[in-house]
Amino acid sequence: MTLAPQKYGSPVSLVLMGSLVIAVMVIATAGEFELIGREWAKRGVGAALALLLLVLGNYWPKLFIPVDARRANPGPVLAAERFAATILVIAGLAALAVWVWWPATQMMAVAGAIVLAGFGLTAANWARVILTGGAAAQSAASGLLASQPRLTVLMLMHALFWVAVIFFADSVWGDAVSRWLTVPFLLLNGGLGLLYSRRLNRQRPAK
Numbered sequence: 001m002t003l004a005p006q007k008y009g010s011p012v013s014l015v016l017m018g019s020l021v022i023a024v025m026v027i028a029t030a031g032e033f034e035l036i037g038r039e040w041a042k043r044g045v046g047a048a049l050a051l052l053l054l055v056l057g058n059y060w061p062k063l064f065i066p067v068d069a070r071r072a073n074p075g076p077v078l079a080a081e082r083f084a085a086t087i088l089v090i091a092g093l094a095a096l097a098v099w100v101w102w103p104a105t106q107m108m109a110v111a112g113a114i115v116l117a118g119f120g121l122t123a124a125n126w127a128r129v130i131l132t133g134g135a136a137a138q139s140a141a142s143g144l145l146a147s148q149p150r151l152t153v154l155m156l157m158h159a160l161f162w163v164a165v166i167f168f169a170d171s172v173w174g175d176a177v178s179r180w181l182t183v184p185f186l187l188l189n190g191g192l193g194l195l196y197s198r199r200l201n202r203q204r205p206a207k
Helices: 011-032 038-062 067-071 075-101 107-144 148-173 175-203
Strands: none
Touching: 011 038, 038 075, 038 107, 038 148, 075 107, 107 148, 148 175
């Protein structure tokens, strides 16, 4: 199988992602200090996060393919990556529409459910590819994770997954439950960050 030339993510996408993260913080702060209404703050934060998911999905398949992954015949794994990116772009667009137009009483639950369904579908497809692809698929997936930009994307995806969980829980069970969910998010995200940091350090050539 002939692979396409190695690619790097677009600088425009990086600027957009950074701008959206800043927008989320600014809107959340404005809502906290009652500079804007609570509903508008929720819609603004949700719309910015949906756009971030959309941009991440578009950015993901354009990333550099590490040498180790190219040696392992990564075709099926790259196809799974493209499928995941497409599903997450669609989920981002659908969630964005919900945050803009859906009634305030239901928007958090509906947007959260859409994003969680997107992540669930991508996770199921990844599991299928890894389980049916055997050692070759596992080697290719491990090789792809040698790319620091991919690890960054996965960290952001993990954060967006937990945001969707928190939004959904808040709408169904209220603030008491959603606030507790920040604890496992912080622990898991910190653990992932530590694991990825160690992985990258092991892969750097010794000086």
